[in-house]
Structures are given as structure tokens and as C-alpha cells.
Amino acid sequence: MTTEVEYAWAAGFIDGEGCFSHQCQRNKYHYVILQIPQKDREVLDKLQGILGGSISGPYTYQDRMSLFFRYTLSDSKVAFHIDGLWPHLGTMKKKQYQQAITKGGEYG
Numbered sequence: 001m002t003t004e005v006e007y008a009w010a011a012g013f014i015d016g017e018g019c020f021s022h023q024c025q026r027n028k029y030h031y032v033i034l035q036i037p038q039k040d041r042e043v044l045d046k047l048q049g050i051l052g053g054s055i056s057g058p059y060t061y062q063d064r065m066s067l068f069f070r071y072t073l074s075d076s077k078v079a080f081h082i083d084g085l086w087p088h089l090g091t092m093k094k095k096q097y098q099q100a101i102t103k104g105g106e107y108g
Contacts, residue, residue: 002084006050010081011088013047020078020097031075032100037068044071052077 018036034053038044044055048071057069073081086094 002050002081004084007081007084008088010047010050011085011093013043014085015090015093018093020093020100022100032078032097033075034071034073034078036071038071039066039068041069044069047071051081 014034014036017038018034020032020034022030023033024030036044036047041055041058047053048055051073053071053073055069055071058067059070060067082097089097
């Protein structure tokens, strides 16, 4: 079970680095995901330990000089954890989540 302290840490990290967005597959399936690109895999491993999700990469930036990893939390896990994260998320990230679920847009 995720603790209040873990939710607070995760929400702070999401506030600073994360992006809630709406995704659509085949114009039929609509869902919200959380994604966080990050050079430091260790911090993504910590987030994955708290919320689950997946980490992909490393990928190369367009400059081909630096690598990054991408953390993704799927729709069902976002829905499962949003109540625990909500009290700790900042105003802008709450708005971003609400826009993603209501308008289907992506907001960074």
C-alpha cells in the first residue's frame, strides 16, 4: 500500500517533471496517461516502486549527445492513484489532469 509520504513525494516529482495527456487509439479508445522523461533513471525507478508503471529507453535526444528514459503510467493505474496524489498536486498539474480527462488534449 502506498503511504501518504510516498504520494507526497511522487506528486512533487510529477508537478515538476510530469505530463498528463489524453491518448487515442484507432479513434476509438481514449485514455489518460502520465509520462515523465528524465535523464536520471534512478529517480524513475523510485517512482515506479511507488506507483508501478513502466520505464522505457534509453532514447537519444535530437542532439544525439545525451540519453533519457521515459516513465509511463497507464490509464487504469493513473485512475487508481489519482486520489492519493490529488491533495499533493499543485494547481497547474490538477488543471492539466482535468483537461486531459475532459477535453482530450495534451498539456505540458
